[in-house]
Amino acid sequence: MVKKDEHIPLIGIEEHFLTEEVIQAWDRANLSASDPSLAHNAGVIGQRLLDVSQGRVELMDEAGVDVQVLSLTTPALHELGPESINIAKRCNDAIAETIVRHPGRFQGYATLPVVDPEAAALELERCVKTLGFKGTMLGGRVGDRNLDHPDFAPIFESASALHVPVSLHPRTPPIAVREAYYSGMSPDLEIALATYGLGWHYDAGVQFVRLLVSGLFDRLPKLQLILGHWGEMVLFFSERMAALGRSAKLDKPVMDYLKSNLYVTASGMFSANYLARAASIVGKDRLLFSTDFPYQYRPGHDARRFLNECGLEGEELAAFAHGNWDRLTKNCGQ
Template sequence: MSKEKKFRVDFHTHIIPDNFPDLEAKYGDDRFPTLKHTCSCGAEIYKDSKVFRKIEDNAWDPEKRIAQMDEEGVDVQVLSPIPVTFTYWADPEKCLELSKAQNDFIASCVGKYPDRFVGLGTVPLQDADLAIAEMERAINELGLKGIEIGSNANGKTLDDPEILRFIEAAAKMDVPIFVHPWATIGVERMPKHNFMYSIGMPSETALAAASLIFSGILDKYPNFKICFSHGGGSLPYLLPRIDQAWDVWPHIRTTEQPPSYYAKKLYFDTLVYDPRNLQFMLEKFGADHIIMGTDYPFLLREVPPGKVVELLESVTEEEVKQMLGENAIDFLGLSKSNYIKETVK
């Protein structure tokens, strides 16, 4: 494979405002996440009156991120909120307040460095009307290019009528959606070993993707762009079993075609760590539906960005370029000329 410098877009990165709103103090509810700075270069996210995660300043400082992007060869990052901040459990108006603050912050980062960042917003998914209104503001007024949503809202999967109202509005507006797992199934059985991240999230993502497929939304909007994080979790490996269930139980069918037909319409990031897993996904979905993403800036992220793509053996130079950067540009409906530069030999 050629060693020329390739254009890279990290589609899966998270950011939080350094002045994150303290809704715990405002509303007297410690379920709201809060940010407590421990020094100029570090902070802790608290939830339920205990430390949820320790972070460094690259989680909120765009200049710090750009320096690290330059070191690691990333041209553009797609910024999205940290899933713990979704707060779908809260009163919808309070969730909207937090969504607006984050969307404004992400838009400000993009506005300051428009050639290095692209923004995805967040919405109060538990209330379709508020979610649609905030999506319209984020896209039409703030200039964000898509919306990140959780894999469920208070236990309601993506085929829930209220959530589907939002998803259909996004499809009509041609707004790309990025689905990230949160509030995972079986979380009560995963307190040890950080299994929520290593096992719960991939399982949750598969359930979310299957729920979307069975919703029928992809029959109605076949060109709708929706990307699932972490390589779709366990979905790629479960598709034959899901197809078999669809085939042998006609009463569960809600779509015109079997689930694997619709899975090929979905997009997936590359965060699977092993090139053999990614090769399997390529065979299932094609290189044009796979987008490089690392989960920056957290511990489970891929370093260096695009490593698993470059470890692939049976791919063309064009497929590598697609996965490393061009697919993200196409997915988000951006102008290639604004981002893709001449490669350096």
């Protein structure tokens, strides 16, 4: 039983970092020409992404977050070539060192060289079994391939075998999509609408739906995926999605997969209404906490404030704060 005034450990499971090496690799690939979201990583945000030391810990303390699960920010290594294999290893080793330097404050998601799915599967295994990481984060399409492409099966098979979750993170829609749906306005507004304003979240939601209707969960029934931002639009249209299961000839109704293969997290969208909607679809035992650091960082003990005002109490509150994540990841690598 959780006592009213007891300190509840708070784990943020979608908290981002960046390295100078990744920035340089993006620059060599001229990635900013096709992905305007890279501009969001400048200034104070960029400084906070690069800092995985005391400065970050101080901001965690200010927000009321006890533990961050670190993940490489979007677009990660999805648009890089074979050099991403060694870049991924160095990213993961650096996070492992951060975890050691700050005992009890950090956990890690594996950064994967997704251009080579076999190498990515092996790196995920190394990260989980050797470095103690808790899963991986994927950032949507890889080049022109969506995540349901058969090429990426080894990654999901590895995650299922290792009993670790796969978090799906938004990324910028392709240029053709941006031109069709997010153009005709001022350049700044076009970018905002195509990225954090809307486009990112549709993109992540579509990736999840494609994976679901591909039969991924019929093939790997124990695999667990995570969607941020209270389900990246998907949960709010779950009733309409029910027909997809019949068209896709899935083994079970779509709602069953949402309740057995999906976790959702806040990503700094601190809304009790969204939490209640998510809980009504996936269940309170599948809600996870996150702040989307540093993008949604707000001073004023903001994370702890939402925990106190989110509408949950007792064991359900503790489960949202840390218990559901602890249960989800307790068998990692076993």
